[in-house]
Each structure stands twice: as C-alpha cells, then as structure tokens.
Amino acid sequence: MLKVVKSGFYTTIQDSGRFGYRAYGVPVSGVMDSYSSHYANSILGNDADCAVLEITMIGPELHFDEPTQIAIAGADMGPMLNGNLISNNQVIDIKPNDVLSFEGLRKGLRCYLAIKGGLQSEVYLGSRSMYNTITESGTLKAGEKIYYEKSPSNSIKTYSNVKYDHDLLSTNILEVENGPEYNELPQELKNKLSTLQFKVSKFNNRMAYQLEPLIPNTLKTIITSPVLPGTVQLTPNGNLIILVRDCQTTGGYPRVLQLTERSLNILSQKRQEEQVSFRLTY
Amino acid sequence: MAFNLKYSKFNSSSILIEWPQSIDQNILSDILKFKKSINSHYIKLKVEVINTYASILIIYDFTIDNFNDEFLTLKQLYSSLNTTQNFDTKLWEIPVCYDDIFGPDLIQYSVTKEISKSKIIECHTSNLYTVYFLGFLPGFLYLGGLDPKLNLARKKSPSLNVKKGSVAIGGNQTGIYPQASPGGWHVIGNSPVELFNPKQSPPCKIMSGDKIRFYQISKTEHARIREEIDSNAFNLISTPHNA
DSSP states (O other), X not given: OEEEEEOOSEEEEEOSOOOSOGGGTOOOOOOSOHHHHHHHHHHTTOOTTSOEEEEESSOOEEEEOSOEEEEEEEEEOOEEETTEEOOSSSOEXXXXXXXXXXXXXXXXXXXXXXXXXOOOOOOXXXXXXXXXTTBSXXXXXXXXXXXXXXXXXXXXXXXXXXXXXTHHXXXXXXXXXXXXXXXXXXXXXXXXXXXXXXXXXXXXXXXXXXXXXXXXXXXXXXXXXXXXXXXXXXXXXXXXXXXXXXXXXXXXXXEEEEEOHHHXXXXXXXXXXXXXXXXXXX | OOOOOEEEEEETTEEEEEOOSSOOHHHHHHHHHHHHHHHHHTTTSOEXXXXXXXXXXXXXXXXOSOHHHHHHHHHHHHHTOOTTOOOEEEEEEEEEEOOTTTOTTHHHHHHHXXXXXXXXXXXXXXXXXXXXXXXXXXXXXXXXXXXXXXXXXXXXXXXXXXXXXXXXXXXXXEEEOSSXXXXXXXXXXEOOSOOOOTTSSSSOSOOTTOEEEEEEEOHHHHHHXXXXXXTTOOOOEEEEEEO
C-alpha cells in the first residue's frame, strides 16, 4: 500500500482515460502527457495504460509499505528516496517504509510516477482516472491509501532501450492542423496564429489552457458541436482556449486549430508565462 | 431524405461528419440512423461514435492510415441507409418541483417575462422535448422544443453554484443540471431524479433521440421521491416512442 503523507499541489491518479462514455457527456480524462507516462510504465515493463500518479508543480510525500519498483518520467521535480536525490527515467527499487518526496520543480510541470503492475484504485466507467463527480474525489488527499501489488525487487534495471525524448520538455513549438472552422478565419488572423508567440495564461488546468494575448475577431459562435482534447477554440472576446484532457465533450466556440498528440504532451509541461507558438502541418 | 454531408479529419484518429448546421428534428433523425449504421459497421473495432445537433464524431482507438478510404466507406454506408426505417426511442416522464425554494429565479423570471408563475409551469410541462445529445457535464441533456414564449437570454453573470437537479431556462433552451455547477441559466425548479450515476453502466439511461416530458410535483412528493431514490425504490418511467 502507498500512503499519501502530503498531497502536493495537484496530484491525481490517471490512466489512458475513459473510452466509450463521451455520448453521456463524460470527459475522456487520462494522463496529460501520454508520452512521459507511457515512458515511465514502459521502463517497468507495464502496459501503457497502467494507472500512474500525475504529479503537478509541487510533489507529494509518499510512504510505501510493500516492496515494489517505481519509475518517474516527465518534469524534473528533484525526486528523493528517503532524502537522497534519485533520477527520472530509471527503475527504482522500493523497500518497505521507503519515503518518496520531491525537492522542487526544475523543468516542466507534470511528472509521472509509475509503479510495477499499476496503481489499483477503483475503476469507474472503465478507468481509474480521477475526475470530480465520476470518481470519489478529484485529487489525492493527505492520509489516503492506494493499493498496489507487492513485487519483490529484481535485477532488471529497465525494460526499455529507448531514450527519453528530452526535446518534449524544452521545445515550445506546438504542431497543429486546421480545425473545422479554420477556413472561416480571415487571412490576417491565419497569419497571426502561425507567427505570434503566445504566453500560457494563469488559467491553465486539466480542462483547458488559455493563451495570451487576445486575438480580436468577428467569428460567429457555432451551434454546439463536438470537441476533443487538443481543440483550439477562439472566443468572441479573442481568447484562445486549448482544450486538454478533462475538457467537455462539446462546445460552441469556433474550433480553429487542432493539436497533435505530441503537442498536447508538450503543452502539458508548460507553466503560466511560458511561451508557445503554433506550427501548421498538413 | 439524404443530406449533403461534409467528411473531414478532426485529428489523427477521428473523423467529423457535418450536416447543414442547424437545429432540426429531421437532421437529428438522419444523424441517428447513420450513427446506428456506423456502430454496426464498426462492431468489431474499438470505436466511439457521438453526435451533436448537426455533427457525428467518430473516434477510433488507433491512428487512421488513409482518411480518403475511410471517407469512402462512410459515404457508401450513408448512401445505403434505409431512410424509411422507424427509430425506437423512449419518452421519459421527469418530475419537477417548481416551488420557490427550488426555483430561486422563478419570481424574477416571471416578472421579466410578464407571465404568471402558473402559466410558466403550464407551458414548461406541456411541451414534449427532444434530447438532441448529451454534453457540457456528464449527464447533461441538450433539449429542443422549448415554447418560444419562455425564451429568456442567459444571465449576464453566471451563478457560481447551481444546485444538482436544477431545472433551468437559458435562451431557447431548457435543461436539468445533473450535478452542482456554475451556470448562467434561470433556475425555475428542481427534479429529484438522478440523471447520471457513474457506478452504473450505462451511467445515464436517457439517450440522444429520446423525448422528455416534465410533470409538476409538490415539495412533499419531491422529498418522497428523494427518499425512494436513496433506497433504490424509484424508477424513472419511460414508454416506447417512435420518432
């Protein structure tokens, strides 16, 4: 069992999300940065959709009471085992009563803690991903306990020979494709979207990332239509809103761009004030 | 009737199909027929098919290699649709208490619209509403069919905490909040029924294409239904309804 001593800023259990329930208005959810999460799972030999902890900005303090192996990937938060710094992207043996904590955020925004066999929290609608009103709570709370399967240490140090792609944490270019309403943009706005440097606003969370500056426009709102994580909406008052994993299933703002999966992963490692720009691919 | 549809890539693993962009029962029934046929075509694949007023979105759990091939397959499916088939949908009777304690905006709404409370309730309970689709929140029904007399623009600034079960009007739409949420609609009543339960699969019994009718209940009946729901003794009444 894993006991949450301190919860951190925003720590959740996530897997690949809920597939098949959008028709009921249920967001797909799942890990924000699927690349880093899959990487952490793969070096343990886990399936890609094993449930992990998604750790945001300020790490939690966790106490383990059974032997297992863990791996951390994504943002560098200075992970420490019993007070000694350890590295991302490697298999770490855990003994009973080990304590994992984090010194502080150095690069990126979200890191993923995978555990051998995956976290065994309760499944709702086909997924363990935390989402308020679907799971019992929306984030981990201090004192909470999460089950995992005991796994004695072995000599294997990684199941993966692939190197972690650090470019994901440093690039600020988001590859995008046309959204359904892209062609309703006047040429001048199309140019703006592909040349401007944007800043991540303070309104950024698992539902959406808003960007600055505003893009004044005269686009009409649309009748409520499907949206996906990665859909970039442009509101009448000029807000560019990039929908991410916990977004609603439908929306009424023009959908001007669509991020690729990799761009969604890149974006989810960005903090307030960090810059991003769009690069259109066809 | 066959519409002129637009097929496009939405992302590397999903396809958007668009009808003429309007809110129309004929479009909805065409969408539902096509959706049924898409679902049976892809029965062996992991695919999610959702609809809104005038779109279908197909989400595959794999990357699509050749979009044009997939468009062609879908176009053939659409052209071979049996457009005369009847579509089995249900009519759901939803109890609503319009008492002031549940409808905090009802008095102001009545003053603004210059319609008496009893007339508002009569209008709201007499129409048959069509469930176009679910979205916004888990279990939130997008309903069509509000009496134009009841149309009132949304509040300028949304209420921060609209209670679970609130029945509200915003613009030409009416709906029920399946859980507490911020919201800009005028709350005129409350329904004790559970529209969404994440511990059940499916989590919501009411589906796109179904019909809804509201009926008025008293505060006492509201409390009684709440108790029945808590002890699993309440069943929402539905009858078959052919669209």
